[in-house]
Amino acid sequence: MRVLLRLFQQHAKLAASPGGLFRWPRSATVAAAPVTIVLVGISIRMAASEERNYPTTLEGFGYGFNEEGKLRQIDKETGKITDRVFDYQVYTSLSENQAHYEALGDVITEYVYQRLEEKEGMKKLYVPDDVPREEATFVFSTVEKVDRPKKLLVLIHGSGVVRAGQWARSLIINDCLDSGTQIPYINRGRELGYEVLLLNTNDNYRTVSGARKSIRGSRNPTEHAVTVLEKYILASKPESVAIVAHSYGGVVTVELAQRYSEFFRDKVFAVGFTDSVHASSLVPEVLKKIGRNWVTAKDPLDTPLTITKHDIPRHSAGHIKHEMTSYSCMSALFEFLESRYAEFRANRGEEPRKKKSKGDELICTGSKDRVPYVSIGSKKGN
Missing domain, CATH: 1.10.287 (Helix Hairpins)
Structure with missing residues (x-):
């Protein structure tokens, strides 16, 4: 810009x-x-x-999240959160309004980072870990040291401004934390016995001594994913792995499957794509067997859709907006993961898994989507 x-x-x-x-x-x-x-x-x-000069806190922008995880304006006199939604038209200039929106988005990113650590108990793992932290990026893990996890769930966001813990910044600002962040996936994964790892594929550089410097091992999304896979996933010797990848995260996942085909055959039991933008011609055979892509469609949630000969099976995400797919298909996606895990264990000669209990049913958005899981605002989720 x-x-x-x-x-x-x-x-x-x-x-x-x-x-x-x-x-x-x-x-x-x-x-x-x-x-x-x-x-x-x-x-x-x-x-x-x-x-x-823009504020560096939500309060400085005049906003806060209410108990439902929705961004609302703060009353200047009382300091209390109101029912007034985000207002994009702050200035008369289009460029200034966009700059204001982007600055707020940067503060949102820091808010999500802080929430992941302080309220969700997530731990930062640095990439790389042999340089000053201000020169490194990081991923988030439910444990301080990933070591021989029985079930590991890896979450990969899409491209652009989103960072670890986010699916869509626009949803965080205009809808709610449940639909825009990965926190519901973290909570549901924990319920089902997963250790959870959040990648940070778009965090690729730092400003050091006034100069922009690429982060070693994280110069682009694929390099970041490769580095994390080798340092924190392969090195941990996991028993089984599931991956959820949104949008461009699907492209990254396809590249990982191409490079680490043996690992995907032996350890990755399921990959849930949410409106992935990968090229079907590049999909390796292993992903066709263990993957499913929930895409935008008017059809009811999880309705099987037509696919090309070389692509991953496609199902309806139950929503027509790209950025909403991860949220809207969450219940179907976790059912798929658990079904694949039961098959994975059976193929290894282990006893079949007991039937899982369903999460609480919550409505957090104005889009009338009902998604089974423990909400951010639920007492069980905190």
């Missing part, structure tokens, strides 16, 4: 003179003046947006 801004400002400056960017003829200078004024005006507003 900053690079584009500088280029735009330079272009606007050049446009302000007859011999500038557009090489105006002298006779056209007067006619071009309104265009020049508009360009320069936009440039000034963008510069003002970039120089604005």
